[in-house]
Amino acid sequence: MNQKNNIINKLRGSGLRPTKQRILIAKKLFDKNKTFHFTVETLNKKINKNGSEKISLATIYNTVEAFTNAGYLKEILTSKNKSYYDTNIKSHHHFYDEGTKELTDINYNQVKLSKVPNPPKGKKIKNLEVVIRLQN
Amino acid sequence: MNQKNNIINKLRGSGLRPTKQRILIAKKLFDKNKTFHFTVETLNKKINKNGSEKISLATIYNTVEAFTNAGYLKEILTSKNKSYYDTNIKSHHHFYDEGTKELTDINYNQVKLSKVPNPPKGKKIKNLEVVIRLQN
DNA sequence: TATCTACTTTATAATTATTCTAAACTATAA
């Protein structure tokens, strides 16, 4: 029951009510010992396949957005049609395989930038992301 | 009339018939002395606003896809909902302003990567793109 | 504990970008 309380506290800490649905989704997302990438589609399957609990697709969209705003998830923009999300919220880079449409993490220190341009005046850098597209 | 012949040859060279529509679109895209970024929406407006010629939206989609496959355009994946295209087909990087949703080129030599990971075995690197997201 | 209220979930409709379809048109090879 400790994991559940952790989740409840995490949610409360972000002003999100710990509803049954959010707790369940948080378990699927954060109770692994490995981070991973997903789309709303794959998350929806993971949640709604084993016949057990059903969470509406709208709630899954709402929750993923809420978790992203709360900083629990990062959105990864690599694909034309679909949004990808990442449970790894540390700054890091990606391989994107255009064949399998799979994202793979590149550790932050696997890429070294020895020169980076200054942002236009009045703007600041929010993040810097390297995407390496792969082909066979 | 030389520009037009250039376009016609370019199209023929890629196995694309030089139709009225493709020539007109190619003029709008490649007859500038500066490269730029666009979406199908903005290109459609540029073409179909001055009341003159009308090209159907389907043709604009078809043509942009054909030009991308032919290597005349690069697709830039930075935005959740919309595809961006670039008339600058040289390898380069981008600022993406999340407020204005505008892309700005970063010259290739403005970024220096002193360390880059090896691709997973069996795959090779198709390209490496740095996107720097800006905020105010 | 009972009540209230703002927040949340949900089914479903709406929206947006894009792709598909199939009929009319056209570039060009023969």
Next chain:
DNA sequence: TTATAGTTTAGAATAATTATAAAGTAGATA
């Protein structure tokens, strides 16, 4: 000139996402 494969087009279809609004619920307060 004719035949044909490629192209354009209006409109339908699809896919992802967002909006709507009614029903449900967490948590504050009496």
